Amino acid sequence: MKKIKYNKALEELEQIVAEIENEEISVDDLAEKVERASKLIQACKDTLSKTEADVDKILSGLNEDE
Incomplete structure (x- = not known):
């Protein structure tokens, strides 16, 4: 899986969940x-x-400077 931005992955996960909840997925x-959701969760x-x-x-590093 290529590198995906956190917000994009989260958005796609939310879409998958909505589709499942609304029984839009065959x-x-x-x-x-x-499987896609699993990969997105791991990426997040x-x-x-x-x-x-x-x-x-x-x-x-900040604590060491004190």
Whole structure:
């Protein structure tokens, strides 16, 4: 999966959930949509983890300067 921006992934996830909730997805397409949602969730988790690590690193640098 190519790199996708967090907000774009979240938007697509929300769309998939809405389609499932509104029963707009056929049974034939459900597995494909669930697989796509799984990949989007992983991409979001990866982005959040990286952002958290970056913020922690920045904050640690600030604490060292004190």
